[in-house]
Amino acid sequence: MTNLSPTTESIAEPPLQSGPGAGAAARRHPHVSGWRAMLPRWSPKLGFGLGLVTVIALFGVIGPIFVGDPSAINNIGLTPPGNGHLVGTTQTGQDVFAQLTHATRGSLKIGLLVGVMATALSAFFGIIGGYVGGVVDEAFSLFSNVMLVIPGLPLVIVISAFVPAAQRGSSMIAVILAITGWAASSRVLRAQTLSLRNRDYVAAARVAGEKPWRVVTVEILPNLLPVLASQFVFAVIFAILAEAGLSFLGLGASNSSTLGTMLYYAQNGFALQRGAWWWFVPPGAIIALFGCGLSLINFSIDEIINPKLRTEPRKRAARRGVAS
Amino acid sequence: MRYYGRKLAFYAVALWAAVTLNFFIPRLLPGNPVDILMAKLQQRGGSIDPSVRRTYELLLGSNSRESLWSQYVAYLGNTVHGNLGTSVSAFPAKVSDVIAQSLPWTIVLVGIATVISFVLGIVLGIVVGWRRGSWLDSLVPATTVLAAVPYFWLALILVALLSSTLHLFPIMGGYDVYFTPGLNWEFLRSAGYYGVLPALTIVVSSVGGWLLGMRNMMVSTTSEDYILTAEAKGLRPRRIMMRYAARNAVLPSVAGFAISLGFVVSGAIVTEQVFSYPGIGSKLLQAVQNNDYALMQGIFLVITVAVLGANLLVDLLYGIIDPRTRADS
Numbered sequence: 001m002t003n004l005s006p007t008t009e010s011i012a013e014p015p016l017q018s019g020p021g022a023g024a025a026a027r028r029h030p031h032v033s034g035w036r037a038m039l040p041r042w043s044p045k046l047g048f049g050l051g052l053v054t055v056i057a058l059f060g061v062i063g064p065i066f067v068g069d070p071s072a073i074n075n076i077g078l079t080p081p082g083n084g085h086l087v088g089t090t091q092t093g094q095d096v097f098a099q100l101t102h103a104t105r106g107s108l109k110i111g112l113l114v115g116v117m118a119t120a121l122s123a124f125f126g127i128i129g130g131y132v133g134g135v136v137d138e139a140f141s142l143f144s145n146v147m148l149v150i151p152g153l154p155l156v157i158v159i160s161a162f163v164p165a166a167q168r169g170s171s172m173i174a175v176i177l178a179i180t181g182w183a184a185s186s187r188v189l190r191a192q193t194l195s196l197r198n199r200d201y202v203a204a205a206r207v208a209g210e211k212p213w214r215v216v217t218v219e220i221l222p223n224l225l226p227v228l229a230s231q232f233v234f235a236v237i238f239a240i241l242a243e244a245g246l247s248f249l250g251l252g253a254s255n256s257s258t259l260g261t262m263l264y265y266a267q268n269g270f271a272l273q274r275g276a277w278w279w280f281v282p283p284g285a286i287i288a289l290f291g292c293g294l295s296l297i298n299f300s301i302d303e304i305i306n307p308k309l310r311t312e313p314r315k316r317a318a319r320r321g322v323a324s
Numbered sequence: 325m326r327y328y329g330r331k332l333a334f335y336a337v338a339l340w341a342a343v344t345l346n347f348f349i350p351r352l353l354p355g356n357p358v359d360i361l362m363a364k365l366q367q368r369g370g371s372i373d374p375s376v377r378r379t380y381e382l383l384l385g386s387n388s389r390e391s392l393w394s395q396y397v398a399y400l401g402n403t404v405h406g407n408l409g410t411s412v413s414a415f416p417a418k419v420s421d422v423i424a425q426s427l428p429w430t431i432v433l434v435g436i437a438t439v440i441s442f443v444l445g446i447v448l449g450i451v452v453g454w455r456r457g458s459w460l461d462s463l464v465p466a467t468t469v470l471a472a473v474p475y476f477w478l479a480l481i482l483v484a485l486l487s488s489t490l491h492l493f494p495i496m497g498g499y500d501v502y503f504t505p506g507l508n509w510e511f512l513r514s515a516g517y518y519g520v521l522p523a524l525t526i527v528v529s530s531v532g533g534w535l536l537g538m539r540n541m542m543v544s545t546t547s548e549d550y551i552l553t554a555e556a557k558g559l560r561p562r563r564i565m566m567r568y569a570a571r572n573a574v575l576p577s578v579a580g581f582a583i584s585l586g587f588v589v590s591g592a593i594v595t596e597q598v599f600s601y602p603g604i605g606s607k608l609l610q611a612v613q614n615n616d617y618a619l620m621q622g623i624f625l626v627i628t629v630a631v632l633g634a635n636l637l638v639d640l641l642y643g644i645i646d647p648r649t650r651a652d653s
Contacts, residue, residue, distance in 0.1 A: 149335075284477030291472020295465075308544045
C-alpha cells in the first residue's frame with residue numbers, strides 16, 4: 001500500500017560486525033556486552049518513535065477496557081468533539097473514541113500476526129536459500145523474485161473477492177497478506193546471509209563439525225537479528241496499511257473492526273462531505289503516526305546494520321559544510 | 325548478452341507464474357463463480373450459448389470431468405489469443421475491450437506520477453544525503469509520516485481540502501464529460517486537469533520511500549575512499565556530489581524499482597477508486613462489487629503484465645547504466 005520499500009537493499013555491501021557481538025560499537029566500548037551491541041543506540045528519533053508506538057499500542061491494548069460499547073447507537077448522530085464524546089460521534093451516534101480504541105486493537109492484531117508470519121516465511125526462504133546455496137538457492141530466490149514482481153494488492157483483491165464474505169475471517173486475511181508480503185524481506189535476508197556464510201567464524205564452526213541447523217541458528221541467526229527486526233517492522237507497517245486499504249474497499253475480514261473498517265463506514269456515511277472530520281481524520285492519523293513511529297525505530301535498527309548511517313562525526317560534517 | 329538473456333528468462337517465468345496463479349486461484353477457493361456468472365448473464369439478457377460457458381469454465385474452473393491439464397492448456401490458448409471472456413458488469417462488452425478502454429488512463433496517470441515521484445525522491449535524497457547533519461535531516465522523519473499515510477485517506481483529505489473547500493480541482497472523474505474523448509486539445513487539457521489530484525496523491529505518498537532509500541545510499545557512498553580522493557583532488561563539491569556519489573548511489577534505487585512499483589500500483593488502484601477515475605483500478609473494484617469474475621481476472625492479468633513490463637524495461641536500462649552487471653552474471 002505504500003512505498004515503504006525495504007531500503008536496506010544495500011546492506012550487503014557495508015561490513016557487518018564480524019562474530020557475534022564483536023561489533024564496532026563493542027570495540028569502541030570494551031565493557032559493552034555482546035547483546036548490548038545488538039540494541040539500537042539511544043537517539044531522539046528512537047525515543048520519539050518508541051514513544052509514539054507505545055502510546056498507540058497502549059491505546060489499543062488497554063483503551064477498550066475503559067470505554068463503553070463502541071457500537072451502541074444513540075440519537076445524537078454526528079456530534080462534534082466535546083460534550084461527553086471526546087472525539088464526537090458517528091452518523092448513528094456511536095462514540096468515535098470507543099470505536100477508535102477497538103479499531104486500533106484490531107489493526108494491531110492483524111499487523112502483529114502478519115508481521116510474525118511474513119518474517120517467518122522470509123526467514124525460511126531467505127536464510128535457508130542463502131545458506132544452502134546451489135539449486136535450492138536458485139529455486140528459492142526465483143520464487144521470491146516472482147512473488148516480488150507480482151503486484152500484491154491486486155492479487156489480494158482477487159483472492160478476497162473469490163472467498164464469500166461469510167468465510168472471510170481475519171485470520172484468513174492475515175494469511176493472504178503474509179503470503180503476498182514476505183518476498184522483499186526474503187531478498188534482503190538472503191543477501192545478508194550470503195555475506196555471512198563466507199565469514200571465517202562460520203567456516204570455523206563448520207570445520208569444527210557443527211551441524212548445518214546449528215550453524216544457521218546459533219552462528220548466523222544472531223547476526224541477522226537486527227535485519228530480521230527491521231524486516232518485521234516493515235511487515236507490520238505493510239500489513240496495517242494493506243488491511244486498511246482492503247477493509248476500506250469492503251474486502252476485509254467480515255467479523256473484525258479495524259481502522260480500515262472505520263474508514264469504510266465513515267466514507268459510506270459521507271463523513272467528509274458532511275464536514276464530520278472527527279470521524280474520518282483520526283483513524284488515518286493513527287495509522288500514519290504508528291507507521292511513522294515504527295519507521296523511526298527502524299532508522300535506529302538500520303544504524304546497527306549499516307554503521308555508516310550513524311551520526312556523522314562533527315569534524316567531518318564541519319569540513320563538508322566549509323567545502324560546499 | 326548473458327545478463328539480458330537471464331532477465332528475459334526470469335520475466336518469462338514470472339509471466340508464466342502469474343498466468344498460472346490466475347488459473348488456480350478460482351479453482352482452489354470456495355464458491356461457484358461460473359454459475360454466478362451465468363445467472364448474471366441471463367439477467368442481463370445474454371444468451372447462454374455453450375461457447376460462453378466454456379470460456380468461463382476454462383477461466384474459473386468447472387464441474388465437468390475434463391482433466392485439469394487439458395483445462396489448463398485450453399485456458400493458456402484462450403489467454404494467448406486475448407479471449408478473456410465476456411464482462412457481465414459491462415455486458416455485452418468483451419473483457420479485453422473493457423480493459424483496452426480503461427488501461428490507457430491508468431498507464432498515463434501512474435506512469436507520469438511514478439516518474440515525477442522517482443525523480444523528485446532521488447534528487448531530494450541526493451541533497452539530503454549529501455548535506456548530512458544539516459537541518460535537511462529533519463526532512464527524513466517527516467517523509468516517514470507521508471510514507472505511512474494510507475493512499476486513500478490522503479486522497480480523500482486532499483479532495484476535502486482542495487476540491488470541496490477551495491474548489492481548485494474537480495472532485496472526481498477523469499475528464500469533463502462535456503468533451504468527447506479523443507486526441508483533441510480540449511479533451512487532453514481537461515484530462516490533465518482532472519488528473520492533477522490523483523497524481524498528487526500518488527506522488528506525495530510514494531516520494532518518501534525513494535527519498536529515504538537514496539539518502540541512505542548517499543550516506544554510505546560519501547564515506548567511500550574515492551569520494552575522499554575526489555575531495556583531495558580539489559574537485560568542485562557539486563561535481564563530486566553528482567558525478568561521483570550520486571551516480572553510484574542511485575544504482576540500488578533503480579535495481580529496487582520492482583519492489584516500489586508494486587506498492588505504487590497497489591496504492592493507485594485504491595486512489596482511482598476514491599476519485600472514480602476511469603482507469604483499470606476502479607474497473608477492478610467495480611468488477612469485484614458485481615462478482616464479474618472474468619473481468620476481475622483479466623484485469624489482474626493485465627496489471628501484472630504491465631508491472632512486469634515496466635520492471636523489464638528498468639532492468640534492461642540498468643544493464644546499460646551499470647556495465648558491471650553485464651560482465652559479471
